[in-house]
Amino acid sequence: MKRNFGITYHEKFRQYDLGPGHPFRGDRFENVKRFFEEKGIFQHPNVHVLRPEPATKEDLLMVHDESYINHIFELAEKSMPYDIETPTSPTILEAALLIVGGSILCARMVCENKMARAISLGGGLHHAGRNYGGGFCLFNDVAIAVEYARRKCGIKRVLIIDYDVHFGNGTSDIYYEDPNVLFISIHQDPRTIYPGTGFIEQVGRKAGEGFNVNVPLPPGTGDETYLHVVREVFVPLAEEFKPDIIFGNGGSDPHFADSLGNLNLSMRGFFELSRLIVGVSERVCDGKLVLMTGSGYNPSVLPGCWYALAAGVIGLEDLDVEEPYPPPAESPWSRNKAMEMLQNLKRVLSKYWKCFR
Ligand SMILES: [Zn+2]
16 A cells, blocks of 8 residues: 655744744744755655645634634634733734644544545644643644544544654643543653653543643754653553553654754654654554654754654654754753652552553
């Protein structure tokens, strides 16, 4: 069977530009497109560029409260900011709806077996909850795509692996009481970064207790420790939970040269991470995987990192990118702290998961 892979792109994605001086600039999309073209990804015989439609209000209502949606539409009409770091405008809203539409389209293509795997460029707006936004996010496309898969495609169990450098607080809140969505967030220690939550003790509530897994890593964690922790946590959980589909989200902000985070992944680390997620998806859910890559705040490494993630998804054998800066060595302090966290996390999770007993 020919393996087809989808990647969303729309020239209006660039309107998701939060202004001069803001770390989230719209030119990332054109830069990535150019880089993907140079690398031959968009011309790859198995890759289809998917052109999304904007998400509708009905789509948003699968996750968000109507009053919140109306509030965002009203703010956008007047070009008023939602908060100090999350501006809105008619053009930003239009782009946000296209990005959400892209994540829905990826979920649909994969669930209907039209694509083996898909990538939603610009997706992963994980700081938005049911009735709040923030952290550059207005609508949570991750949860909207998950709900689309569950309500329209007959998907029952979903695993979300959030490898953005920041805790996915919005996604976590939305599924905090839901035992059919296993949310695993690997992020920088919340005592040192936005949004300041995402501790290992936050395990979920009521029926969802045990289904929210936070993996906080100390600043300075590099490829080796990062991937070790992912193998120790994500892999056994995925095998025990047995999802019907895996959603992954995160762009380049865990890269060592990113300006907003202090994790030290290299481009090769992103590639290995992507391949690891693909491998697990092939073992546990027939390869069904949607990756959402949106974040990243150093324009000189963003295209290479997104490319590394995409290269893993479309199954390239090797990665042909060069780091613009030499990767730093991992400090023993970071390694030790991460190992300590891992032991504590396994102890906390052993109450809910056989694989940690
Ligand atoms: Zn982030």
